[in-house]
Amino acid sequence: MKVLVPVKRVIDYNVKARVKPDQTGVDLANVKMSMNPFCEIAVEEAVRLKEKGVATEVVAVSIGPAQAQETLRTALAMGADRAILVQTSDDLEPLAVAKVLKALVGKESPDLVVMGKQAIDGDNNATGQMLATLLDWPQATFASALEVSGSKAKVTREVDGGLQTLEVDLPAVVTADLRLNEPRYASLPNIMKAKKKELAVEELASLGVDTAPRLKVVKVTEPSKRTAGVKVETAADLVSKLKTEAGVL
Amino acid sequence: MAVLVIADHDNASLKDNTEKTVTAALKLSGDVDVLVAGQGCKAVADAAAKITGVRKVLLAESAELGEGLAESMEALVVPLMANYDAVLTPATSQGKNFSPRIAAKLDVAQISEIVDVVDGSTFVRPIYAGNALETVQSADAKKVITVRATSFKAAADGGSAKVETIAAPAKPAKTHFVDQKLVKSARPELTGAKIVVSGGRAMGSAEEFQKVIEPLADKLGAAVGASRAAVDAGYAPNDYQVGQTGKVVAPELYIAIGISGAIQHLAGMKDSKVIVAINKDADAPIFQVADYGLVADYKAAVPELMSALAAAGK
Numbered sequence: 001m002k003v004l005v006p007v008k009r010v011i012d013y014n015v016k017a018r019v020k021p022d023q024t025g026v027d028l029a030n031v032k033m034s035m036n037p038f039c040e041i042a043v044e045e046a047v048r049l050k051e052k053g054v055a056t057e058v059v060a061v062s063i064g065p066a067q068a069q070e071t072l073r074t075a076l077a078m079g080a081d082r083a084i085l086v087q088t089s090d091d092l093e094p095l096a097v098a099k100v101l102k103a104l105v106g107k108e109s110p111d112l113v114v115m116g117k118q119a120i121d122g123d124n125n126a127t128g129q130m131l132a133t134l135l136d137w138p139q140a141t142f143a144s145a146l147e148v149s150g151s152k153a154k155v156t157r158e159v160d161g162g163l164q165t166l167e168v169d170l171p172a173v174v175t176a177d178l179r180l181n182e183p184r185y186a187s188l189p190n191i192m193k194a195k196k197k198e199l200a201v202e203e204l205a206s207l208g209v210d211t212a213p214r215l216k217v218v219k220v221t222e223p224s225k226r227t228a229g230v231k232v233e234t235a236a237d238l239v240s241k242l243k244t245e246a247g248v249l
Numbered sequence: 250m251a252v253l254v255i256a257d258h259d260n261a262s263l264k265d266n267t268e269k270t271v272t273a274a275l276k277l278s279g280d281v282d283v284l285v286a287g288q289g290c291k292a293v294a295d296a297a298a299k300i301t302g303v304r305k306v307l308l309a310e311s312a313e314l315g316e317g318l319a320e321s322m323e324a325l326v327v328p329l330m331a332n333y334d335a336v337l338t339p340a341t342s343q344g345k346n347f348s349p350r351i352a353a354k355l356d357v358a359q360i361s362e363i364v365d366v367v368d369g370s371t372f373v374r375p376i377y378a379g380n381a382l383e384t385v386q387s388a389d390a391k392k393v394i395t396v397r398a399t400s401f402k403a404a405a406d407g408g409s410a411k412v413e414t415i416a417a418p419a420k421p422a423k424t425h426f427v428d429q430k431l432v433k434s435a436r437p438e439l440t441g442a443k444i445v446v447s448g449g450r451a452m453g454s455a456e457e458f459q460k461v462i463e464p465l466a467d468k469l470g471a472a473v474g475a476s477r478a479a480v481d482a483g484y485a486p487n488d489y490q491v492g493q494t495g496k497v498v499a500p501e502l503y504i505a506i507g508i509s510g511a512i513q514h515l516a517g518m519k520d521s522k523v524i525v526a527i528n529k530d531a532d533a534p535i536f537q538v539a540d541y542g543l544v545a546d547y548k549a550a551v552p553e554l555m556s557a558l559a560a561a562g563k
């Protein structure tokens with residue numbers, strides 16, 4: 001069974017994004033970039049499927065700038081077998097990413113696509129669902145457990161109010177939530193090995209997919225800031241302030 | 250322009266995310282219909298019909314719609330979109346699951362988690378864990394939008410729209426519902442509660458979480474929330490998680506106990522009216538957004554808070 005894992009290079013989750021003064025976007029110059037944390041979870045899950053003997057090949061793919069090769073090397077160091085970069089300097093919208101991924105699925109014919117539920121830059125939470133729709137494959141999003149047996153996958157999903165379990169026929173798209181697993185750190189020997197693994201680079205244009213943006217960013221602004229309030233000395237103090245000053249009790 | 254709002258409900262009752270999403274929809278158009286899709290949810294449709302400003306309620310019922318299968322929701326909504334220019338869905342886990350499918354089928358962008366409507370094609374949405382607000386203008390003929398309900402006031406009751414039953418789509422062929430384990434709680438819904446009490450990693454165990462956070466919440470008639478660390482460690486169920494990738498809340502009062510205040514947590518609660526933090530570390534980032542900070546060990550502070558509330562007649 002072949003597993004395809006789309007991974008995105010994004011601002012590191014520890015870094016607080018800053019809005020550019022000209023309101024055209026967020027300042028990413030000299031900012032630490034990493035693999036989207038949900039994509040790390042997806043890679044980990046795919047690698048575990050391989051270690052269990054369920055998957056035979058794990059292919060990591062990214063759509064992004066040349067630097068996304070680093071992100072793909074991380075995936076390779078975690079245990080993916082090979083990688084594909086679809087190179088573009090544009091930041092594609094989820095619909096466009098889904099269309100590119102569909103084209104790659106057409107070439108690679110995976111049995112399963114495991115991806116993140118959300119990229120922490122755009123916070124869209126849309127690409128996996130769109131890909132499943134375009135492929136007419138079943139989807140199981142926000143997964144906290146995944147079990148593949150034969151031509152089916154059983155997926156436990158984090159939903160409002162608790163957990164839901166679905167069974168989907170393969171091929172299918174699964175998106176990872178936080179509790180699916182804890183991604184490993186790539187060891188130094190594996191980082192070295194990853195340098196020798198195949199990483200193919202394709203130009204976005206060569207795929208012939210329409211990736212024109214549908215949304216125009218008018219401006220990007222800073223949200224109103226909260227300021228620190230006061231420190232109270234005791235719990236009794238707190239209750240009296242909440243009652244009389246804040247009026248919320 | 251006509252707008253379809255997809256109701257949030259649990260088949261038994263309508264959730265106030267729906268009324269809030271209707272408010273967002275009314276900013277786009279005066280012609281707002283509500284779709285109630287589920288199983289055994291006629292009472293929900295009747296409740297939706299009472300929302301002021303709603304023109305008509307569509308009711309569709311089937312087992313798969315009751316189970317909330319994304320494929321079924323898409324199959325139901327896409328044909329309806331012949332009659333609508335926009336579809337608005339509350340950004341619940343359920344809404345986030347099916348709404349992008351509608352967009353993909355219509356070949357349009359999804360505009361995720363809007364917090365404001367500028368005009369019929371221009372919307373504001375948070376990005377980067379709420380550290381930036383993006384204003385986007387859509388060039389698509391139809392708008393597919395999810396709505397961060399906490400950013401809109403609930404539309405009032407007082408309407409009397411007609412409820413029209415429509416056919417449900419066929420069962421999806423490749424996705425099968427197995428089961429669902431929902432946490433039953435008598436407490437208010439987290440996203441709509443007036444007061445939220447949240448616990449973090451400091452609790453150290455599920456027993457401690459239940460012993461410390463829950464009685465305080467019950468005394469205040471509050472909902473219970475948690476940080477990711479508390480959920481990951483199994484102190485609280487997954488749907489308690491407040492944050493960038495969990496639930497977004499904006500209560501009158503948010504009390505964070507033993508939570509450090511990571512960017513991802515703040516993303517889910519910083520629009521609360523009043524924030525209280527109890528943390529033993531005076532430098533914890535949570536204090537930078539707290540209106541009232543109590544630097545203390547929660548083990549002593551929470552019992553004191555319970556007595557102070559009792560003394561104040563709570």
Ligand SMILES: Cc1cc2nc3c(=O)[nH]c(=O)nc-3n(C[C@H](O)[C@H](O)[C@H](O)COP(=O)(O)OP(=O)(O)OC[C@H]3O[C@@H](n4cnc5c(N)ncnc54)[C@H](O)[C@@H]3O)c2cc1C
Pocket residue numbers: 013037038120448449450451475476477478479490491492493494495496506507508509510511512513514517527528529530533545546547548
């Ligand atoms: C992709 C991604 C998504 C994420 N999404 C979310 C999200 O949606 N929501 C979320 O919350 N987090 C999220 N996180 C995690 C986030 O980065 C933090 O790790 C998490 O919020 C920390 O939880 P915490 O504050 O409970 O734990 P900690 O950061 O460990 O803080 C515990 C706090 O308790 C205090 N404390 C300890 N003992 C006591 C005591 N006895 N009395 C009083 N105070 C005490 C400490 O001083 C400390 O400040 C996400 C992370 C990633 C990478």
Ligand SMILES: Nc1ncnc2c1ncn2[C@@H]1O[C@H](COP(=O)(O)O)[C@@H](O)[C@H]1O
Pocket residue numbers: 006007008009036038039042061062063064092094097114115116117118119120122123124125126127128
């Ligand atoms: N440019 C990209 N390249 C590869 N995968 C992507 C890209 N953008 C999004 N994805 C995948 O889609 C998931 C959800 O992203 P989003 O819908 O943008 O929140 C991510 O976790 C990735 O797995």
